[in-house]
Structures are given as C-alpha cells and as structure tokens.
Amino acid sequence: MSRPRLVAGNWKMHTTTAEAAALAAAIARGPLPPDVEVAVCPPFTALGAAARALEGSGVRLGAQDVFWEPRGPYTGEISPPMLVDVGCRYVIVGHSERRQHFGETDEAVRRKTAAALDHGLVPIVCVGERLEEREAGRTDAVVRRQVEQATAGLPAERVRLLVIAYEPVWAIGTGRTPTGEEADRVAGVIRDALGRAGEDVRVLYGGSVTPANVGEFSGRPGIDGALVGGASLDASAFIAIARAFSR
Ligand code: PEP
Numbered sequence: 141m142s143r144p145r146l147v148a149g150n151w152k153m154h155t156t157t158a159e160a161a162a163l164a165a166a167i168a169r170g171p172l173p174p175d176v177e178v179a180v181c182p183p184f185t186a187l188g189a190a191a192r193a194l195e196g197s198g199v200r201l202g203a204q205d206v207f208w209e210p211r212g213p214y215t216g217e218i219s220p221p222m223l224v225d226v227g228c229r230y231v232i233v234g235h236s237e238r239r240q241h242f243g244e245t246d247e248a249v250r251r252k253t254a255a256a257l258d259h260g261l262v263p264i265v266c267v268g269e270r271l272e273e274r275e276a277g278r279t280d281a282v283v284r285r286q287v288e289q290a291t292a293g294l295p296a297e298r299v300r301l302l303v304i305a306y307e308p309v310w311a312i313g314t315g316r317t318p319t320g321e322e323a324d325r326v327a328g329v330i331r332d333a334l335g336r337a338g339e340d341v342r343v344l345y346g347g348s349v350t351p352a353n354v355g356e357f358s359g360r361p362g363i364d365g366a367l368v369g370g371a372s373l374d375a376s377a378f379i380a381i382a383r384a385f386s387r
Contacts, residue, residue, distance in 0.1 A: 145175065146179065146303060146342055148305075148365070149179070149180045150235070151186075152204070152369060154183070158189070160189045163180075163375060165193040167379065172382055173382060175387055176382050176385045176386050179200035179202045180194070180201065181230065182204075187228065194227075200230060202229065202231055204235065206219065206233065208248075209255070223261060224261065229262060231252075231256050232266060232367075233264065233290075234252070234266045234290060236268060246286060246289035249290045250290050250293075254293070254294060263303070264367060265302060265303070266307050266346070266367070268282075268346075268347070270309045279326065283326055284329060284333040287333040303342045304334075305367040306327055307345075307347050312347050312369065313369060317347055317353060318347075321360075323345045324360035327360075343362060344363070346367030346368065348369075349367075349381060351381055354385075366381055366385070
C-alpha cells in the first residue's frame with residue numbers, strides 16, 4: 141500500500157497577516173510536486189490571510205493547536221469547528237513546545253486528537269523523546285507511550301486517518317538530527333504501537349529538516365514526509381523539501 145506523502149510547515153509564532161499572505165503565496169507558486177501533499181500551519185491570527193492566499197492552489201491549511209470543546213467559556217482557546225470554518229484541513233497536536241512550555245499532557249493530546257477527528261480535521265500528532273530519554277535508551281518506550289495514549293479508545297478506522305510526526309525533542313531547532321535509518325526504525329515502532337491501523341498511518345519525520353539533509357529521510361520506506369519548522373519560513377527551502385519527497 142502506498143501512503144500519500146505529506147510535507148507540512150509549522151510556522152510557530154512567526155508571521156503577521158501580511159507576512160503570512162506573502163509566504164503562503166510564494167509557496168503556492170511552487171513549483172510543487174503533484175504527488176506530495178503540502179500544508180502550511182500559520183499562527184491562528186494569520187489563518188484567514190493564508191487561506192485567501194492559498195485559494196485554488198491545492199496547498200492545504202493547518203493550525204498549530206486546538207482545544208477539545210466545540211465552544212464555551214474557555215478564554216483564549218480555539219475550537220475544531222472554528223478551524224474548519226477558516227479552512228483548515230490539518231491541525232498539529234501535542235507539539236513538544238506545547239508539552240514543554242504549556243504543560244500539555246498525554247491526556248490533553250488524546251482529547252485534542254479525538255475532538256479534531258470528530259470535526260473532520262486531520263490531526264498531526266507529534267511524538268518524540270527528550271535527549272535524556274534517548275541517552276537512557278528509552279526512545280522506543282517514550283514514543284510508544286505517547287502514541288498509545290494519544291490514540292487510546294480510538295477505533296482502528298479513525299486511527300487510520302491520523303498523521304504522526306516523529307520529532308525527537310533534541311532535534312527541534314538545533315540543527316541536529318537522527319540518521320535516516322534511526323528515524324525510519326522509530327517510524328516502525330510508531331506503526332507497531334498503532335496496531336492494526338499502523339500500516340495505513342502516515343508517519344512524518346520532523347526536527348531540523350533542511351534542503352541539505354532531507355535526502356537522508358525522503359528515501360526511507362517508513363517515512364512519508366516531513367514536519368518542517370525553521371526551513372518552512374523560507375518558501376524556496378520549503379518547496380525544495382517538498383520536492384525531495386516526490387517519487
Ligand atoms: C517543528 O517545530 O516541528 C520542527 C521540526 O522545527 P525545526 O524544523 O525548526 O527543527
């Protein structure tokens with residue numbers, strides 16, 4: 141079975157509305173490979189501007205986080221129907237920066253993942269070990285726990301719709317990466333933890349991906365694309381990364 145490839149850009153807390161519109165338009169101009177799905181995840185405030193800039197382009201829109209309730213007294217939060225309304229198809233859930241700086245737990249990740257699916261969004265669930273966990277030989281156990289907890293209670297036909305991003309925390313924004321072989325091996329651990337649905341789930345690699353190192357990951361059978369932070373703010377670098385995943 142061949143899983144459709146996906147390259148998604150996480151713009152983090154960057155871009156005003158004007159900057160987002162310009163970056164989205166530059167990415168939409170491509171040239172983008174026809175066989176790789178491309179998505180950008182601007183900050184909430186720039187989703188509308190990016191959506192307008194992407195109209196008719198085929199580039200998908202995603203958000204960087206979501207709350208699990210559809211509406212209500214949750215000051216500062218954004219719900220799944222609000223993301224659908226502004227044109228999102230994807231939403232990043234459980235990014236390590238949210239786990240680290242905002243105390244996001246595996247249980248919160250589980251609720252957000254289920255709520256996103258309930259409203260027709262595709263969650264990009266981020267998992268990955270911290271440096272000390274890696275050094276203690278606990279990578280597989282940590283990743284397995286995060287995957288199992290994020291998907292607890294979900295039937296296989298819904299798990300199948302997910303995207304999982306393997307993002308070792310020590311590789312995010314550091315210029316360091318695992319080898320492609322190691323990332324591919326952990327992708328296998330992730331699929332195993334997903335059970336029956338695992339072979340259908342797209343697993344991305346994320347962490348300091350650039351045009352210079354993307355070849356290390358793009359040729360690996362278990363890696364179906366990339367979640368790109370820093371390099372996604374440069375249209376030509378991001379396009380080059382997407383093109384590297386074309387078959
Ligand atoms: C990320 O934030 O998801 C990420 C992978 O960042 P970077 O590419 O900058 O390491």
